[in-house]
Amino acid sequence: NAGVTQTPKFRILKIGQSMTLQCTQDMNHNYMYWYRQDPGMGLKLIYYSVGAGITDKGEVPNGYNVSRSTTEDFPLRLELAAPSQTSVYFCASSYLRGALTDTQYFGPGTRLTVL
Amino acid sequence: LAKTTQPISMDSYEGQEVNITCSHNNIATNDYITWYQQFPSQGPRFIIQGYKTKVTNEVASLFIPADRKSSTLSLPRVSLSDTAVYYCLVGDKGGGSQGNLIFGKGTKLSVKP
Numbered sequence: 001n002a003g004v005t006q007t008p009k010f011r012i013l014k015i016g017q018s019m020t021l022q023c024t025q026d027m028n029h030n031y032m033y034w035y036r037q038d039p040g041m042g043l044k045l046i047y048y049s050v051g052a053g054i055t056d057k058g059e060v061p062n063g064y065n066v067s068r069s070t071t072e073d074f075p076l077r078l079e080l081a082a083p084s085q086t087s088v089y090f091c092a093s094s095y096l097r098g099a100l101t102d103t104q105y106f107g108p109g110t111r112l113t114v115l
Numbered sequence: 116l117a118k119t120t121q122p123i124s125m126d127s128y129e130g131q132e133v134n135i136t137c138s139h140n141n142i143a144t145n146d147y148i149t150w151y152q153q154f155p156s157q158g159p160r161f162i163i164q165g166y167k168t169k170v171t172n173e174v175a176s177l178f179i180p181a182d183r184k185s186s187t188l189s190l191p192r193v194s195l196s197d198t199a200v201y202y203c204l205v206g207d208k209g210g211g212s213q214g215n216l217i218f219g220k221g222t223k224l225s226v227k228p
Contacts, residue, residue: 004158042202042218044158090158106158 002026004107006091008021012113013081015071021056021110023091026028031094032074034058034066036087081114090114119203124223133190135222137203140184148179148186151202151218159202159218163188190224198226 025032030051035043043073045058049068065087066099074093078085091107120138127133139148147166151159163170165177165186176189190197200221 040218040220080170092158103161106160109156109158111156 001017004091004093004105006089006110008110010111012115014115015081015083017081017110018077018079019081021089021091022077023074023076023103023107024072025074025091025093025105026072027093027095028071029095029105030071033067033092033094034064034074034076035090035092036060036085037090037109038087039067046076046089064084076089078101078112083114087110087113119205120204120217120218121222122213122227123159123220126225126227127193128227133193133197133224133226135188135190135201135203135224136185137188138185139203139205142183142205146183146205148177148183149204149206150175150177150188151204152183153200153202153221162201178186193224193226195226195228197224199224202211 004025011019013019030077033048035075036046037043046060046064047055047058047066049055052068052071055066055068065079066074068074074091084099089110089112092104117153118141121135125135149162150162152162153159163172163175163177165179167179167183170177178187178189188201200223202218202221
């Protein structure tokens with residue numbers, strides 16, 4: 001089991017560029033999440049998905065889009081990158097709906113810098 | 116979700132026992148207490164979870180007094196590799212409003228040789 005994998009590990013974008021952050025999990029989890037973590041801060045939820053074809057906004061969705069065509073993959077799309085999107089992005093998955101009684105498994109993160 | 120308060124940082128030396136206390140005065144009856152660990156440049160990792168009294172696993176122990184208004188994560192005989200940020204989370208089975216985990220700033224533990 002690879003768990004949750006994310007690509008790329010690092011990326012530098014210019015203002016206005018777009019990119020897709022990839023996330024794949026091999027645990028057959030229905031629930032997947034995208035968080036961002038700014039320096040010295042906790043994690044904030046961007047988008048989440050409760051299963052293939054179903055996605056919903058989290059706390060900070062502006063400037064991002066997601067899709068969930070398969071159980072395994074949950075890509076995050078950044079449109080028109082801005083310096084405020086400089087952050088570390090974590091993808092996570094869980095078997096149950098984000099229950100605190102259920103473990104969320106996190107990927108290694110993607111460090112994004114927008115200049 | 117109940118608000119939590121934990122120290123911003125702690126220092127320790129190798130071989131010592133480290134206790135990190137989290138206050139959660141507004142904990143509800145259905146709430147569980149969960150701790151995650153985050154190493155630099157990695158995603159958070161589940162450590163331990165409990166509802167009351169004491170829970171122990173291969174990594175840590177979690178002590179919860181009867182009133183459940185606080186909890187203490189205990190790391191026995193820490194090593195340099197335990198240097199990380201530790202997050203205390205409190206909530207019920209619903210998690211956040213969208214089912215997410217809500218992480219505060221956590222406690223940055225630095226273990227020195």
